[in-house]
Amino acid sequence: MTDLSTPIDDRHRRPAHPAQAPLLRLEGLGFAHRGRTLLHDVSLTLPPRGRTLILGPNGAGKSLLMRLAHGLLAPSSGRIHWQTHSSGRPLRQAMVFQRPVMLRRSALANLTYALAAQRVPWRRRRGLAAAALERFGLGGLADRPARVLSGGEQQRLALARAWALAPEVLFLDEPTSALDPASIREVEAAVLAFHGQGTHVLMSTHDLNQARRLADDVVFLHEGRVVEHAPAERFFAEPRTPLARAFVSGELIW
Numbered sequence: 001m002t003d004l005s006t007p008i009d010d011r012h013r014r015p016a017h018p019a020q021a022p023l024l025r026l027e028g029l030g031f032a033h034r035g036r037t038l039l040h041d042v043s044l045t046l047p048p049r050g051r052t053l054i055l056g057p058n059g060a061g062k063s064l065l066m067r068l069a070h071g072l073l074a075p076s077s078g079r080i081h082w083q084t085h086s087s088g089r090p091l092r093q094a095m096v097f098q099r100p101v102m103l104r105r106s107a108l109a110n111l112t113y114a115l116a117a118q119r120v121p122w123r124r125r126r127g128l129a130a131a132a133l134e135r136f137g138l139g140g141l142a143d144r145p146a147r148v149l150s151g152g153e154q155q156r157l158a159l160a161r162a163w164a165l166a167p168e169v170l171f172l173d174e175p176t177s178a179l180d181p182a183s184i185r186e187v188e189a190a191v192l193a194f195h196g197q198g199t200h201v202l203m204s205t206h207d208l209n210q211a212r213r214l215a216d217d218v219v220f221l222h223e224g225r226v227v228e229h230a231p232a233e234r235f236f237a238e239p240r241t242p243l244a245r246a247f248v249s250g251e252l253i254w
């Protein structure tokens with residue numbers, strides 16, 4: 001992967017919002033499907049800065065929580081309050097999924113399409129898209145149909161697409177679970193790069209070591225409930241609940 005240390009453009013540099021307001025407040029959020037409650041009464045306040053890792057075993061409700069917060073699903077109960085710009089404009093958000101979702105067009109066109117959807121003027125789209133592909137080492141694959149790229153390349157393409165959008169909030173839903181160790185390292189480097197540009201990262205994982213490497217704060221979920229929410233250092237050093245203690249010590253809890 002190419003150097004990720006410099007911003008793609010000034011949209012990444014702009015301080016988006018008042019430093020002290022919480023990024024996100026969830027109040028009694030619930031989600032039920034066909035009479036089954038899958039997420040129970042989640043109340044959380046996320047700090048204005050940093051990387052939040054949503055940690056928990058398979059089926060804990062991590063993806064559900066992220067999809068609800070991102071607005072892809074409507075909650076059955078509760079409220080979601082996002083920080084906004086002082087003008088009231090919502091924060092720009094992007095999401096990268098476990099299995100990348102690519103349109104049936106070239107790698108480059110997947111990015112220019114996303115930029116068009118975000119109403120970036122057409123004159124800028126191609127340049128931003130090409131720069132993002134270069135940053136993620138995909139410059140040589142710009143004209144290749146996105147869906148024929150390997151799994152690792154598609155995940156890098158999904159990250160490049162997110163990068164081109166200069167999001168203020170980035171959701172990553174288990175982005176490394178289908179990847180080999182080298183690709184995992186690239187995704188983790190990208191997480192740090194997004195963070196370095198001032199993007200709030202919300203990422204789900206069931207991988208304890210990945211959470212240790214990346215988290216500023218941890219939301220620990222189990223069976224659709226938030227069991228603990230704490231700064232990462234405290235969570236890993238002194239988990240306060242028996243479930244979190246068992247998970248942190250590597251015991252299988254599912």
Ligand SMILES: Nc1ncnc2c1ncn2[C@@H]1O[C@H](COP(=O)(O)OP(=O)(O)OP(=O)(O)O)[C@@H](O)[C@H]1O
Nearest residue numbers: 033038056057058059060061062063064065174206
């Ligand atoms: N859109 C949906 N409609 C109905 N049920 C859903 C929906 N999304 C997820 N579920 C169910 O909710 C539960 C939690 O799923 P979720 O994908 O959030 O877990 P997860 O913690 O992300 O797990 P994994 O680590 O395996 O991805 C599961 O039983 C799943 O089948």
